[in-house]
Amino acid sequence: MSFNKYWHCLLAVLMMFGAVAVQAQDTTAVSVDPELENIFSQKSPKEYIVGSVVVSGNKYFDNALLLSIANLNVGDKIVIPGGDNFSRTINNLWSQNYFSNVTIYITRLEKPNKLHLEIEVQERPRLQKFAFNGVKKSDVEELQTKSGLVAGRIITENNKQLAIDAIVKYYQEKGFRNIDVKVAEVPSATVPNASDLVFDINKGKKVKVGDIYIGGNTEVPELRVKRQMKGTKETTRITLYPAKDTPLLAEKETVSIDKILENQGFLQPTVIKNNLDPYFRFKLFSSAKFDAKKYEEDREKILDYYNTLGYRDARIVKDTIYDNSKGNLNVELMMSEGRQYYFGKMVFRGNTKFSDSLLQVLIGINKGDIYNKETLDKALGKQMSADGGTDISALYMDDGYLFFRAEASETAVYNDTIDHEIRLFEGPQATIKNINISGNEKTKEYVIRRELRTIPGEKFSRTDLIRSQREIANLNFFNQETIGINPVPDMSDGTVDINYSVEEKSSDQLELSAGWGGGIGLTGTLGVTFNNFSIKNILKRATWDPLPSGDGQKLSLRLQSNGRAFRSYNFSFTEPWLGGKKRNSFTVSVFDTKFSNAYNFLTGQYERTPSSFIKTTGASVALGRQLKWPDDFFSLLTSVSYSRYTLKDYQFFEDFRNGISNNLSFKIALQRSSIDQPLFPRSGSSFTASLQFTPPWSVWGKSKVYDTPEDRYKLIEFHKWRFNGEWYVPLSRPHGAERNKQLVLKLAAKYGFIGRYNKDLEISPFERFQVGDAGLSNQFALIGFDVVAHRGYPVYQTSDPKINPDQQGASRYFTIFNKYVAEVRYPLSLNPSSTIFALGFFEAANGWYSMKDYNPFKLRRSVGLGMRFFLPMFGLLGFDYGIGLDRLTPGNGIKDATRFTFMLGFEPE
Numbered sequence: 001m002s003f004n005k006y007w008h009c010l011l012a013v014l015m016m017f018g019a020v021a022v023q024a025q026d027t028t029a030v031s032v033d034p035e036l037e038n039i040f041s042q043k044s045p046k047e048y049i050v051g052s053v054v055v056s057g058n059k060y061f062d063n064a065l066l067l068s069i070a071n072l073n074v075g076d077k078i079v080i081p082g083g084d085n086f087s088r089t090i091n092n093l094w095s096q097n098y099f100s101n102v103t104i105y106i107t108r109l110e111k112p113n114k115l116h117l118e119i120e121v122q123e124r125p126r127l128q129k130f131a132f133n134g135v136k137k138s139d140v141e142e143l144q145t146k147s148g149l150v151a152g153r154i155i156t157e158n159n160k161q162l163a164i165d166a167i168v169k170y171y172q173e174k175g176f177r178n179i180d181v182k183v184a185e186v187p188s189a190t191v192p193n194a195s196d197l198v199f200d201i202n203k204g205k206k207v208k209v210g211d212i213y214i215g216g217n218t219e220v221p222e223l224r225v226k227r228q229m230k231g232t233k234e235t236t237r238i239t240l241y242p243a244k245d246t247p248l249l250a251e252k253e254t255v256s257i258d259k260i261l262e263n264q265g266f267l268q269p270t271v272i273k274n275n276l277d278p279y280f281r282f283k284l285f286s287s288a289k290f291d292a293k294k295y296e297e298d299r300e301k302i303l304d305y306y307n308t309l310g311y312r313d314a315r316i317v318k319d320t321i322y323d324n325s326k327g328n329l330n331v332e333l334m335m336s337e338g339r340q341y342y343f344g345k346m347v348f349r350g351n352t353k354f355s356d357s358l359l360q361v362l363i364g365i366n367k368g369d370i371y372n373k374e375t376l377d378k379a380l381g382k383q384m385s386a387d388g389g390t391d392i393s394a395l396y397m398d399d400g401y402l403f404f405r406a407e408a409s410e411t412a413v414y415n416d417t418i419d420h421e422i423r424l425f426e427g428p429q430a431t432i433k434n435i436n437i438s439g440n441e442k443t444k445e446y447v448i449r450r451e452l453r454t455i456p457g458e459k460f461s462r463t464d465l466i467r468s469q470r471e472i473a474n475l476n477f478f479n480q481e482t483i484g485i486n487p488v489p490d491m492s493d494g495t496v497d498i499n500y501s502v503e504e505k506s507s508d509q510l511e512l513s514a515g516w517g518g519g520i521g522l523t524g525t526l527g528v529t530f531n532n533f534s535i536k537n538i539l540k541r542a543t544w545d546p547l548p549s550g551d552g553q554k555l556s557l558r559l560q561s562n563g564r565a566f567r568s569y570n571f572s573f574t575e576p577w578l579g580g581k582k583r584n585s586f587t588v589s590v591f592d593t594k595f596s597n598a599y600n601f602l603t604g605q606y607e608r609t610p611s612s613f614i615k616t617t618g619a620s621v622a623l624g625r626q627l628k629w630p631d632d633f634f635s636l637l638t639s640v641s642y643s644r645y646t647l648k649d650y651q652f653f654e655d656f657r658n659g660i661s662n663n664l665s666f667k668i669a670l671q672r673s674s675i676d677q678p679l680f681p682r683s684g685s686s687f688t689a690s691l692q693f694t695p696p697w698s699v700w701g702k703s704k705v706y707d708t709p710e711d712r713y714k715l716i717e718f719h720k721w722r723f724n725g726e727w728y729v730p731l732s733r734p735h736g737a738e739r740n741k742q743l744v745l746k747l748a749a750k751y752g753f754i755g756r757y758n759k760d761l762e763i764s765p766f767e768r769f770q771v772g773d774a775g776l777s778n779q780f781a782l783i784g785f786d787v788v789a790h791r792g793y794p795v796y797q798t799s800d801p802k803i804n805p806d807q808q809g810a811s812r813y814f815t816i817f818n819k820y821v822a823e824v825r826y827p828l829s830l831n832p833s834s835t836i837f838a839l840g841f842f843e844a845a846n847g848w849y850s851m852k853d854y855n856p857f858k859l860r861r862s863v864g865l866g867m868r869f870f871l872p873m874f875g876l877l878g879f880d881y882g883i884g885l886d887r888l889t890p891g892n893g894i895k896d897a898t899r900f901t902f903m904l905g906f907e908p909e
Helices: 034-038 063-070 085-094 137-146 157-173 222-227 257-262 292-308 356-363 373-380 392-397 445-449 462-475 709-714 779-783
Strands: 011-013 020-022 046-056 077-080 099-110 114-123 126-133 180-187 194-202 209-215 236-242 280-285 315-323 329-336 342-349 405-414 417-425 431-438 484-490 495-501 509-517 521-533 553-561 566-575 584-595 597-600 605-608 613-626 634-648 659-673 684-693 719-730 744-755 769-771 786-788 816-831 834-848 860-871 875-884 898-904
Touching: 046 063, 063 085, 063 114, 077 085, 085 099, 085 114, 126 137, 126 157, 137 157, 157 180, 157 194, 209 222, 222 292, 292 315, 292 329, 292 373, 342 356, 342 405, 356 373, 356 392, 356 417, 373 392, 373 405, 392 462, 431 445, 445 462, 462 484, 462 495, 659 709, 744 786, 769 816, 769 834, 834 875
Parallel strands: 046 114, 126 194, 209 329, 342 417, 431 495, 769 786
Antiparallel strands: 011 020, 046 077, 099 114, 180 194, 236 280, 315 329, 405 417, 484 495, 509 521, 521 553, 553 566, 566 584, 584 613, 597 605, 613 634, 634 659, 659 684, 684 719, 719 744, 744 816, 816 834, 834 860, 860 875, 875 898
């Protein structure tokens, strides 16, 4: 802007005071209007009217928008001197952080009192690009996101400082403490009013925790205090202790670590419970990085731990962090433990429903117990636990007392004892009024409502609320992590509305795969399972998406084929609520399989002859019923099935190549399942005891003589007993955002036995147990084998674990088996679109041919790691890498004892 254009005057407004200053200019070039100049020199304030306002200097912003922000409009009244209109206008624009300078000019005075104004702005430069110097490429990629910088946005001091703070925080979390960040703003040579930001980063040396020293702890051992510091670990050491009868080395004698380790007279425990002084120490590896945030959390954990031991006055009187000689950090904590407190007398007030003695038993705290406020709060049930509980709150809420509250107050503290008074506010019993369900877009509301244990008109029960959540989760139609339950009480009429919210997820599964092996060659599989099917809408084309759904039924279709060598068809349908009034499940299934690759046990080879085959055709019908005794976690399943095996020139058994075998069997199974959810159970258990049996054909026809294999196998007879038990125990209870990511221990025990009615006949070669490998069915499942997985081992036929079972198949199959499993599981993702968890396992299993050889302690053992992936469209996928411990022989290394296994669609038996 030239001074000649605006020859009147230049108005510089002091922002906070509204004062006016006139810059001195070269008056030889122009003359100043005396009346305009007198505006600022007049002694008494005078009122002016804004005649016009224009904006100049802006390149990226709309004039109308800036005038709106400035809030200086035509017709506004201005008082000069003394008014604040100009300062307010400048503040409004300046606060947007878009401008580096704002100036207001009076361009003309129109008599008698109308001012024409111009607002000149100088825009801040925009960010063209930014760079990070002094760090590696992988860090640059991370910092580009974490810095919060975006090309094209205005550069402000605040933006630069936020970016510096983000860089410092990023490297602090990696263990760096002496981080120096400098930023330079470089004007762009190509784009007007744009700049580049260049960050020069000197992250310094990574700092780790060297030693942690605990002082002032006279009652709690130092090691226990350090164990509470989960995020701040000191350098790990191995301490060598001399054996009692071993002479010590000379005080100044130098001995290498290797020599000491080779000395049989030295022990090498990490912790030893004796009074020996350590003879030698050395560092094994450095600890994790130092994190200031985690260190603060660890300080709180130490105090929480002291509180659980009764030291409620414990505090950290001093903590010091300093550099040691090796550039790491040493941490010193000085404790003041105080005295240990104990619970004294507990007096209950306000309880009319339950007696003091019952409440005392439920609390489980006796006089003389170590004081622990957390234990007391849990006993009072101030927070609803995920698995219910038997605390006082649960007792009242299960009897309808939704408005119940319990408060504990200290009535006396004497010496080391604390007396409490428990005040109970029982309130009225609440009756359930309305049940509201939201979020179900595909599933019919009645499918959810019939699973609920909370029924309008009945008394409120916290146990029923928790059980309802479990039943909704076990439908497997909804995201189990977002099932919401919101009781809305109304004290005016003693009722409560319960609002359930769900989030639909895809539950249908598609299997499309190909595989090679088993003597078959290339085999294709096409399968589809609709887990929320609706058969009543099957004729309504408008409901197909791709098939009618929403009624909670299950429809499964599966086809496998290799062309002429192998093909298999499977169909099943399940109605979980037969009749719609009771939880009585009904399942019907049909299958047909033909296998033309004959395995000759005499030669050990597959023989492909088009005219030889084994064909299995059958169907089954099952009816399940939920029981109310011993509790309603029990169910009874009964089924009848028929299988017809047709062999034509098929060398499956040594003495049976041609003929037809009929298997008519009945099954009864008693089940109890209390697991909290199907995909990743965190608690609960599941038990199944079953008996499958055929009619005793040979006993009914005692006079019949079985001279030929065809007669012997025509009517299959057996009785098969099975027991499966699984327990899920949470090993951790994280809080906050990680509360669902629990470390879970799974324990399982499984047993199977198949017997005969007639001692003159051998045990049926059908329906036996195949043990080993991944538990995936093969051609031997055509004759009803139970395929029992044993990770780390191939399929084996000998029961002697001393014999290394490296054969890839077996010609005999067991009549008895035992299996024990221990798994530690941790979820990596609980997203309904991809549930993923890792596991480590220990397994022991074996099989036997007769009861006289049965030895439940003579087992093959294996250990390993695995992963499970549940994808809605494909079901469960599993990968395991196991080491067969009994395959580790002097001539067989660990590589030869390992085995990789794969599973699809189900957990292995």
